[in-house]
Amino acid sequence: MTQSLGLLIETPSQTAGPYVHIGCIPTFAGIEGVYPEDLGLSPVANGAKGDIITITGSIYDGTGWAMRDAMLESWQADASGLYPGQEGADPNVLGFCRFAADKDTGEYTLKTVKPGPVADRNGNMMAPHISIWIVARGINIGLHTRIYFEDEDNQNDPLLNRIEQRHRVETLIAKKSGDTAYRFDVRLQGDGETVFLDI
Amino acid sequence: MTGTSPLMPRQRDKHPQPFWPDYKTSVTRSPSLPLLSMDSTPSEETGPPFGHSLLGPLDNNLILNYSQGKASAVGERIRVHGQILDETGRPVPNTLIEIWQANAGGRYRHVKDTYFAALDPNFGGCGRTITDEYGRYEFLTIRPGAYPWPNRANDWRPMHIHFSIFGHAFGQRLISQMYFQGDPLIDLCPIAATIRDRSQLDRLVAPLDMQNSRPHDYLAYKFDIVLRGRRQTMFENKPEGM
Ligand SMILES: [Fe+3]
Numbered sequence: 001m002t003q004s005l006g007l008l009i010e011t012p013s014q015t016a017g018p019y020v021h022i023g024c025i026p027t028f029a030g031i032e033g034v035y036p037e038d039l040g041l042s043p044v045a046n047g048a049k050g051d052i053i054t055i056t057g058s059i060y061d062g063t064g065w066a067m068r069d070a071m072l073e074s075w076q077a078d079a080s081g082l083y084p085g086q087e088g089a090d091p092n093v094l095g096f097c098r099f100a101a102d103k104d105t106g107e108y109t110l111k112t113v114k115p116g117p118v119a120d121r122n123g124n125m126m127a128p129h130i131s132i133w134i135v136a137r138g139i140n141i142g143l144h145t146r147i148y149f150e151d152e153d154n155q156n157d158p159l160l161n162r163i164e165q166r167h168r169v170e171t172l173i174a175k176k177s178g179d180t181a182y183r184f185d186v187r188l189q190g191d192g193e194t195v196f197l198d199i
Numbered sequence: 200m201t202g203t204s205p206l207m208p209r210q211r212d213k214h215p216q217p218f219w220p221d222y223k224t225s226v227t228r229s230p231s232l233p234l235l236s237m238d239s240t241p242s243e244e245t246g247p248p249f250g251h252s253l254l255g256p257l258d259n260n261l262i263l264n265y266s267q268g269k270a271s272a273v274g275e276r277i278r279v280h281g282q283i284l285d286e287t288g289r290p291v292p293n294t295l296i297e298i299w300q301a302n303a304g305g306r307y308r309h310v311k312d313t314y315f316a317a318l319d320p321n322f323g324g325c326g327r328t329i330t331d332e333y334g335r336y337e338f339l340t341i342r343p344g345a346y347p348w349p350n351r352a353n354d355w356r357p358m359h360i361h362f363s364i365f366g367h368a369f370g371q372r373l374i375s376q377m378y379f380q381g382d383p384l385i386d387l388c389p390i391a392a393t394i395r396d397r398s399q400l401d402r403l404v405a406p407l408d409m410q411n412s413r414p415h416d417y418l419a420y421k422f423d424i425v426l427r428g429r430r431q432t433m434f435e436n437k438p439e440g441m
Pocket residue numbers: 017019301356359361
């Protein structure tokens with residue numbers, strides 16, 4: 001016998017199901033009056049420093065169908081690479097946003113400030129990125145991924161450099177679709193499957 | 200929150216199988232390639248803080264919050280309470296919990312739910328709260344009904360409450376479901392069956408807690424939740440060799 005490590009095990013995940021909107025974005029789901037407004041409507045307040053950008057895209061299932069029921073959350077640093085709560089962080093960047101695929105088109109939109117590079121624990125700079133978490137019916141454990149930007153220098157990003165099949169790096173890079181607009185599609189399965197993270 | 204200790208890796212074998220053919224929707228919505236595993240970074244070790252000022256007085260009372268206190272929802276009155284801990288056993292204080300559920304007849308207030316159980320005019324089905332300094336939380340609600348769903352020819356969901364928990368790090372984000380002790384539908388449910396480790400599934404089944412029930416008012420169920428922990432070492436944050 002040995003001493004016990006005394007560690008607990010994380011509670012298992014379960015799918016968010018088709019009605020996740022009721023709990024997380026009730027106003028979007030048509031449930032008015034319980035809360036004043038949905039949580040995480042915008043990751044920035046007026047006066048946020050940096051470039052305001054719009055990212056649009058869809059979450060495709062393995063058949064190529066743009067899912068109508070996906071819910072996403074994003075978490076990001078401010079324009080100088082600081083997370084909310086860190087010393088010197090922009091008080092007008094909340095960093096967190098919650099948004100859903102449109103129920104008719106399956107398209108999502110995220111309007112935010114473009115984040116700056118963030119150092120990892122070893123002092124290596126990570127290229128500007130937004131962390132994304134995706135839940136929906138049929139997804140048994142939420143999927144983490146990242147949005148990088150094609151007009152940033154992604155050469156030395158420690159995470160992107162870990163991807164052995166170099167063509168898969170492209171699945172994490174938002175493509176410029178206008179002056180301040182980007183396109184970022186997620187493919188859960190099949191051709192061009194997005195790189196998901198166990199991080 | 201600014202803590203940047205690394206997160207303990209997720210033990211994926213303790214979680215549901217992403218691909219589980221008996222749960223048909225998972226077949227086309229589960230990645231077929233391996234996930235990219237990496238040590239966490241500040242992007243996963245930080246997360247959005249939510250303060251108690253976010254909450255209205257009825258936010259954790261699903262019996263009254265849809266009517267804003269004017270009328271009670273129909274159903275068996277229950278209190279759901281518990282504690283949020285991390286894998287090191289530390290309580291997780293001040294963290295946001297959101298729940299949603301069907302009404303007593305098994306019907307959700309959602310355009311996509313066309314089950315012919317009646318809507319309850321006084322039940323919305325959502326609630327939220329923030330844990331106290333000891334990681335504790337409670338909700339007052341009604342026991343949700345079981346409901347049929349389109350999967351195999353005759354699948355029914357056991358009675359359940361959906362839970363969403365933030366923790367203090369984006370990498371701790373968790374959505375799960377609470378089941379009820381003694382429900383025979385748990386063993387027939389293909390969604391519950393996505394968790395292959397029976398002892399892990401048991402952790403989603405809340406026991407009846409008579410000692411915390413209130414006579415002539417409500418029954419209680421206890422539901423504790425564990426989030427990912429953080430590695431604790433004095434060697435962290437020092438470059439190699441220092
Ligand atoms: Fe449900």
